[in-house]
Amino acid sequence: MAALADSWSWFVALAVGVSLLKCLFINAYHSTDFEVHRNWLAITHSLPVSRWYRENTSEWTLDYPPLFAWFEFGLSQAAQHFDRNMVQVENLDYASPSTVLFQRLSVVFTDLVFIYAVRECCRCVQGLKGSQDVLNRPSFVLAVLLLWNFGLLIVDHVHFQYNGFLFGFLLLSVAKHLQSQHLQGALLFAILLNLKHIYLYVAPAYGIFLLRSFCFTQDHRDRSIRWSSFSPLRLLALSGIVTSVFAVSFGPFVVMGQLSQVLSRLFPFKRGLCHAYWAPNIWALYNTVDKVLAVLGVRLKLLEEAELPRASMTGGLVQEFQHSVLPSISPSITLVCTLLSVLPAVVSIWRRPRGSRTFLRCLLLCALASFMFGWHVHEKAILIAILPLSILAVESREDAGIFLVLTTTGHYSLFPLLYTPAELPIKVCLMLMFTIFSFTALRKLHRAQGSLLRPLEVVYLLGLVVVAISCEFIFPLSPWQQKLPFLPLLVTSVYCAAGVSYSFLRLYVTLLRSDEKPKQL
Known part of the structure; x- marks a missing residue:
């Protein structure tokens, strides 16, 4: 067993196995x-x-x-050899068998970046004490939690996106910071920002951590800020790397005078407050309260139904937004709420730089804060918190409990993405397999005599079973399906929002009262 662990043969088997599983979804539903x-x-x-x-x-x-865009250009050079019609702009909604095959395989192939990043993350936890049995080692558990992540499988390989490729850069950047290779980590994150700007969610954690822990050369156990230890050369190297990446990315469009055009595409603030599928965040709760107040107002004859706006706070395309009773939320309000919610985390990491694990915790809080309070948040963004939290879950029993609540809740909130009957068995089976493994493997890893969860957490997660049965099986057969078709989505968003909010608060508590030295197994 020891020789097997040292050779990483088990990792290759996991990676090959999940890649073959992805290939089975080639002809599945796509969004x-x-x-x-x-x-x-x-x-x-x-x-x-x-x-x-x-x-x-x-x-x-x-x-x-x-x-x-350049990544898509590179893919298009191979795509033209599968079917030239797929790279013609006028061929809207084109989906020939060759096109489907190429696009599906392109996601599987580019996931090699994610697989490599997972291996690097596993190296970061390999030194933790664990069982001699490979299956009970932190590195093995982490590899399964990342490579076989339920949310990533259905979002990328059924629903269709390239999140695995992007998360590869994020996790690889995190791994470099955990290995104290900060310049490499900064380079990878700068590249990631220029691949998908949603990762601005976690930019505050990177900026403050690198400024405090890399640009100041003093012992990080010394909490006082000694400006004599500040290194201008390190700051220059760091800013040079980041600036160079942005210059290469945006430079051509600046020269062509198109920077404002590019930015208008990246930040379309005229979209609704929420995506058509409400992400389980504070605005899902806010929207629900607004709808309840509107219904009560009409029944109590305090409001005229004809004067109420119709579900205009959602939508994926450009449109106006307005609530019925509560004050309408503008992009500037969501920005202020997000900044205020991340402020304690970044202040904590500035005042008490306690190593890369604290940076990782701050990254998670920034991701969740942006998910909770951001503008037009997609439900898929919950993966930005779930995947990095897997690293902490194999290191700390308390973090493992938070992980179980967040990952179960966050993953179930993705169920509405796959609404076709044919994919129902896929999403149910995959989530059950991943959830069962998470609970059993983390419990064995942390040698827990009982559950890693508190009693109320167990009750809450069992409630998800009731919600799932009601929304997926009972509601479609009820007469309410025609009258209230949005009800399952609303119930799912509201119930899951409670779990995500709870996990966010628990992570904040663990950051603010964390010890100077991270816990070891």
Whole structure:
């Protein structure tokens, strides 16, 4: 067993196994994101760079940063050999068998970046004490939690996106910081920001941590700030790396005078407060309270039903937004709420720099704060917190309990993404397998005599079973399906929002009262 562990043969088996599983989903349902990325292949292949961010033949215009556009351009060079029609801009909603095969395989292939990043993260926990049995080692448990993550499987390989490729850069950056290779970590994160700007969610954690822990050379156990230990050369090296990446990415568009056009695509603030599928955050709760007050107001004859706006706070395309009773929320309000919610975390890491694990905890809080209070948040963004939290879950019993609540709640909130009957067995079976493994493996790893969860947490998670049965099996057969078709989504969002909010608060408590030295197994 020891020789097997040292050779990493088990990791290769896990990686190959999950890659083969992904290939089974090639002919499964895919969302509009499939056409989004096909259109981007066509734009970057068929048009000059000057038209990439101006092309609007399709409603699914290019709205990722320039490095991702170049990534699509690279894919398009291979795509043309599968089916040249897929890289024609005018071929809207094109999905030939060759196109489906290429796009599905492109996600599997680019996941090699994610697989490599997972191995590096496993190296960071390999030194922790554990069982001699490979199956009960922290590195093995972490590899399964990341490689076989339920949310990533259904979002990328059924629903369709390239999150695995992007999370590879995030986890690899985290691993470099855990290994004290901060310049490499900064470079990888700068590249990631220029691939997908949603990772601005965690930029405050990176900025404050690198400034405090890399640019100051004093012993981090010394909590006082000694400006004599500040290294201008380190700051110069750090800023040079970040600036260079942004210059390469945005420079051509600055030269062409298109920077404002690119930014308008990246930050479309005229979209609704919430995505069409409400992410389980504070605004889902806010919207629900608004709807309840509106219904009560009509029944009590305090409001006129004809004067109430119709569900205008949601939507994926450009539109106005307005609540019925409560004050309407603007993008500036969500920005202020997000900044205030991350402030204690970044202040804590500035005042008490206690190593890379504290940085990782701050990163998680920034991700969850942005998920909780951000503008037009997609439910898939919960994975930005779930995946890095896996690292802490194998190191700390308390973090393992938080992980179980957050991952179970967050993963179930993704169920509405796959609404077709054919995919129901897939999402149910995959989530059950992942959840059962998470509970049993973490319990064995931390040698827990009982549950890793508190009694009320157990009750809450059991409630998810009731919600799932009601929404997936009972509601479709009830007469309410025609009258209230949005009810399952509302119930799912509200119930899951409670679990995500609770996990966010618990993570904050663990950060603010964490010891100077991280716990070891």
